[in-house]
Amino acid sequence: MLFFLFKTGTILLYKLIIYNVMEKTLMILNRKKDQNNTNSTTDKQSLMLRMVTSYSIFLLVILILFLYLYQSTFRNVQQQYDFQQQSTMVSNVELFEKDLRIMDVYCRQLLQNTFFRKLIAFHDSDNEDFMDMGNALATTLSTDVYPEALLPIEEVYCYLPNTGYVLSPNYFISAERYYSWMKRYANSEYENWLKALSEESNYYQFLPMDNVAPNFSKNYYMYMVNMDDLYYMDANAVVCFVLEKEELSSLFTTLSSDNFDTDFIVAVNEDNVPFMSLLSNPDFSMDRILNLHYTDNFSHVRGALTIGRYTSQLTGYTYYYSFPAFSSTSGTITKQVLYIMCFVIAFLLGISLIIRFSRRNVAPIIELGQELNEAVEAQNHLLEAVNSQRPIICKSYVRKLLTGLTSSEEEASYIKEYLNLIGDPLYYNCLYIVAYNNAGDSGENTQQIRSSDDFNQVITNALQNFLGSPLYYFNPDSRTYALLLACTKEDEANLIIKTNETIVQLHNYLLDTYGIWLFAGIGRNTDSLTNVWESYQQAVESISYTSKNYFFFPYEFIKKDSNAFYYPPELSTKLIHFITTGNTSQVLELFNLIHQENIEERSLPINLLKFLLSDIRNTLLKARFALPSGISAEVTAQLDEQFNEHATFKLCEDIALTLCKLFAVESEDTNLVTAIEKYIEKNFMDPSMGLNKISDEFQISESYFSHMFKEKTGVNFSTYLENIRMSEAARMIKETDISLNELYISVGYNNANTFRRAFKKIYGVTPSSMRENKADK
Template structure:
């Protein structure tokens, strides 16, 4: 009796443990799922925080790039100013009429800092005269570098060397301490030389207060041990955005910066740091920001603490609730177990109570149910394998097909069959894990919609991620109306898939067959019809017997090829694109070429590109690597269309290279023309024909080219150049109007006077008198 009570007590404890353990397992499972979700959430939040930080840095970089582009525009306008150009050769600025030039220069220079707060001030430094000009003021080198802008690291001699020995184009001097009119500043200096490469005549120096740059990056919180720098394309420090940081040393190995932008986590001085960087495509500068990881991910760490706290509370509360539920639910079961144990010999066998009940009451039922479930699970696999063999034509005789048909639980004898292939568009725009998951879901839903539409008239079988084979089954008396029945069901399904899944479906339908072994032929016919429908980029369905028959000749005559080559060499992208579209419509849409003929056509197109390689000195490997795709591609209309798109992209690449070559030549040519006009404008015989002869181009091309590049006519530019020089002479020289007209290139003073009055509203004599009184 004592032993029986001990066994019962032990059984009650086991029963309680059996009920408690599932609750605890469920609780731990929920905790594990929550932990995985938590991990993904933290990763996403960290990614969002770093991306937000990167976006802020990118925005600041873009603003600074636009500011620098404004400086480039300002310096280009100043470099093209006639007064600045004419003052370049002056060596004695205070001799004769040069004094009036200085006064005119002081008056005419526009004060850009009034409209652009990024510009602290700008100065034009001339090499020959050693004069410095700014809006409303002029200085000698010695006075300027001692009283106006005293650079701690450069004196007037160093500046003279910098101006005379190098031609600076959009060059930025790193931030350095400068005494501007007695006040200390940290300045960046933007340099743009005047004159010509190899013969600099001076420099335009734009002063930028480093505080203005720091304002652009003020959204980047670099306190609490952070730092930020701007590096040029050689890795040298242009500006430090962190007050108090050293300018000659970056606390990070810049060699680790890979790519145009990124985020790197590293311990610097035993402190976890997050380094964010981005490189400018405008000037190659690198923007580098380092912040303590705890600062950047402060919000993430706060969320982590909250989640950990609530997880611990949830775990303790869950264990307590699981204990209560297990105790309450075990009470009625314990009574049943005690009753069964009293009437059986389970005590001697030490059997588990719940296991004993399961074995004696429902053992046979469970075993039978298990066997039935296993058989039912195998049936879909057997049917799928059977249909695959049917579609692929792997049955030698109808008898073998009929035997296996009964084995999978189907009776399709004496029926007529038709195969249709359904293609879902929307699965070929690139893949990601989220997109694949979404497309899998849509594919399953689309398959289910097809099954519901078929009802008992057929079966659906997967043949690809975006394609289904549909086997329609009809009785013999329905064969005459099978087309209408098939089209009706597919039309209904197509509308449902389009409305609910936002996918476009395309169908290819084969012919009717009367035997199971003929299904493979109907399948191949449906595939060919579907490929033709995809090839033509059409929606809906196409029957095999509607396919065109003439598919053996492609269109690409010799004159079209010659024209295409000439257009590509000329860089005419519009005409090349138009011609390629015509070839596409003719060969892909109208002719419906067979696969072998289409390959011949594509090889012919690639051969046209190969002919261009030696003529334009292009990179042959680029074309050969793209052409190699055709050999490895599968024989499908979709792969042929994609290969033609590669041909189109390669022609686009050829046109872009041709245009780039033309553009570089155009810049050199316009500089040559303007330099010639600057030197020879005094020649009265200088005209469009003479300039065209000197540079050996036609005058028609010269006229059009000059208007395209400068925005004004050749004659208007020459007249403006002569008039600007005439104004200078009228204001500052003692020459007569006749002498001035002859000096600036006019053969007749009357012609000069009429042109001057037309442009300035007064005659040269009146203009000279007014300016003499003004400066006299």
């Protein structure tokens, strides 16, 4: 990012230098006609001094900005990293304290057991009732998998100080036998173990068992709960939970397995007394951790660790935890060194450029020529890019025409001009082609086509060779081509016949050369480009009637079956689209097509006519329920009453036109140009406001938007935007005390000189002059 800012700033500096050199030099050259050599030399020296001063300040501002951005970004990223670690620790603490609560609940549940309370009250271990009750209770506890299922514990047992017995879910035995026989702990630590179970200072702490179990493969902790603290009567018993260290550590995801020897977690209670320590780092003692200086609950000690602190709102416990420092995980040292190098290089390079270009201000003509050549070259590249995208744009426009997705006559007229379908009145039709690569019917001399791209290229070249260029088409599907045909009024009668002859030649060529079978269907001619979707629909249907002997089939040759009505799903989709866009003319045209196909040409019987009207009614219902919420209830009620009347073709057409008008009225306020004007008035202060931004915001092409905006408003987009900005600038000068240095930024300009020239062009005076005139009045 820093390198990009540096590069951008350097380029901007270059351009400003070159631009000012050329501007000042041209001014000096014009003055040479009226001034002598002495004055010219003085101007050059003054210009050089101003350039060195202004560009040095500019360079210094850029470098300071770079330094500030780097430091600010580094701090922000470091804070985000620390807070992310803290968030993880908060989640871990919540789970850990949840386990502590479960331990407490388990102990309380034991105290609710009547037999358990009687058992802990015994003082004589030789009593038969004592042994029977203890064994029965152990058997009962063995069926309770509650603690092992919910807690990360190795085992749980209860020590009874009155009798010296241990009660667990598996056995009821004396403490000595439990220690030596069952667990096989170190005999020398037996007394210390009993002492740990008996002293109150050890309760509610995680005590390590390294001395008790020195030869075990795993490390364990003891956590003891004094039952006497949980019951209002005497309950002389201690419940001990044995936890494996790795299981306990797994509750805290901040403890990385890769850094287990250095990471740690220490927890202290409300009295600041430690009750848990997962501390393996020899460099940190308990006192050092507690006495560190914490800023925002973090202490950035030297080295590769950061110490965090979190106090639980639920228990009041404070947790100290370590995690890798941000600098050790992100490799910032290398970036800092790189930044310093870039900073020094930028500074030295900037100074050298300032001196160099300032001294060379006497030779701007060469720079001007290079700039002009670059501009011409850039323009040529832009034209090449536009021309390279033209086939894609043409295909998109042809698709919109043939599928009936044009929203207005204005859009259709623009597409017509873009496709150069202008001049004499034209007639249009659609040719729908499907090609198959059938190697079985090919001869020995046919060329083999291996990929779909090669296949598509062969078909496209053949279509251009036989049908001519430009070729207006798009691909509805793989190996499928929909072509827009156009001819003059004189050729309209023979269009289908000529197309038939061309398709026969094209089919024979592809079959003989590549072994490709080609089938084609064609619709009826139409004199309206907006209605050419009818020809497309007819051509799609006619392709279904082609065969090996009839690979070209016009729609006119289809025998209309009176046993089936004509209303394919595509017409239903188009009807909804035309209604919701308020396109009344297309709605009428579609109903004319439905009437011609079903009533005039097929003469449907009454039962099929009812089915047809039912399908049309269902389509209209879909449009009805898509009405905007702003339509009044009275209008919708009247419309719903029409749906309940006896269905006729005329009624369906009237309902469709009513819906179309409702959508058109609702869309008047949200007209595209109106919406764009409102968007410009709201965002004119954005310096990036331009054709490309409007195009991206409203999902239309730049060329179409520019043409439409000029046609609707009478002015170019750039002029319209400039007028709005200048009006706002004049208002702010007259009504506010905003400084002129801030004024041009407030109305969307990046350069003060450009703003002043535009302002003077509109109002005839500079902004400062208008401000002075206001002060005089």
